[in-house]
Amino acid sequence: xxxxxxxxxxxxxxxxxxxxxxxxESPDVAVVLRSLANxxxxxxxxxxxxxxxxxxxxxxxxxxxxxxxxxxxxxxxLAALYVYQGKYMQAEPLFLSAMAIWEKNFGPHSPYVxxxxxxxxxxYLETGNYExxxxxxxxxxxxxxxxKEPQHIGMAYALNGLGNLYRKLGKYEQAELLLQEAIQLFExxxxxxxxxxxxxxxxxxxxxxxxRSFGDHPAGSSHPWCICT
Numbered sequence: 347x348x349x350x351x352x353x354x355x356x357x358x359x360x361x362x363x364x365x366x367x368x369x370x371e372s373p374d375v376a377v378v379l380r381s382l383a384n385x386x387x388x389x390x391x392x393x394x395x396x397x398x399x400x401x402x403x404x405x406x407x408x409x410x411x412x413x414x415x416x417x418x419x420x421x422x423x424l425a426a427l428y429v430y431q432g433k434y435m436q437a438e439p440l441f442l443s444a445m446a447i448w449e450k451n452f453g454p455h456s457p458y459v460x461x462x463x464x465x466x467x468x469x470y471l472e473t474g475n476y477e478x479x480x481x482x483x484x485x486x487x488x489x490x491x492x493x494k495e496p497q498h499i500g501m502a503y504a505l506n507g508l509g510n511l512y513r514k515l516g517k518y519e520q521a522e523l524l525l526q527e528a529i530q531l532f533e534x535x536x537x538x539x540x541x542x543x544x545x546x547x548x549x550x551x552x553x554x555x556x557x558r559s560f561g562d563h564p565a566g567s568s569h570p571w572c573i574c575t
Contacts, residue, residue: 355385373409373416376402380423387423392431399424418447418458426465434473441466457500460489464503471511483507502531 425440470479509524
């Protein structure tokens with residue numbers, strides 16, 4: 347989305363919300379709330395996004411029940427917002443709830459579960475829970491392999507997470523291979539150019555300044571959190 351279009355998109359979403367609210371018992375209200383919240387997240391306006399996501403979650407739970415897949419998306423996005431705000435303890439149970447609902451609806455080997463694993467892995471990486479981070483990153487990678495989607499953007503997220511994890515653990519050769527593979531996948535998806543640039547900077551630091559400088563780069567900084575639209 348081009349920066350100059352933010353105001354126009356916000357106006358359109360606000361207008362759509364007013365129209366949908368004429369039928370307050372429709373799940374469409376929650377969907378528009380989520381879209382508007384995502385727009386605010388993109389702009390870093392977290393204080394505006396949070397009440398919208400909470401309202402969306404409450405509406406979906408009331409209208410669709412506690413096991414609907416749309417509710418999982420609401421849990422996931424609110425959790426991602428809490429991570430952006432540094433509220434890690436609040437984020438983890440929401441990511442876990444999202445993954446449990448997606449598993450129940452689509453099975454343990456669905457793309458939704460893989461994305462949830464990557465998000466959990468990044469959360470554990472941020473909080474220093476490296477052992478658990480490796481478990482869920484590997485789980486995400488295995489899901490994409492089982493789906494026969496080795497070129498999927500989701501696989502790039504999993505490989506990126508594992509690469510960041512291994513560099514934090516001092517396993518620099520493994521980290522380099524994984525990040526190089528992640529770059530190749532990200533380059534196939536134009537919307538992730540910023541992520542490719544971050545990863546290339548990581549690899550350049552490893553090659554020119556040694557492992558110590560590579561390890562100084564903040565964990566997970568190149569990971570775009572998987573947000574449901």
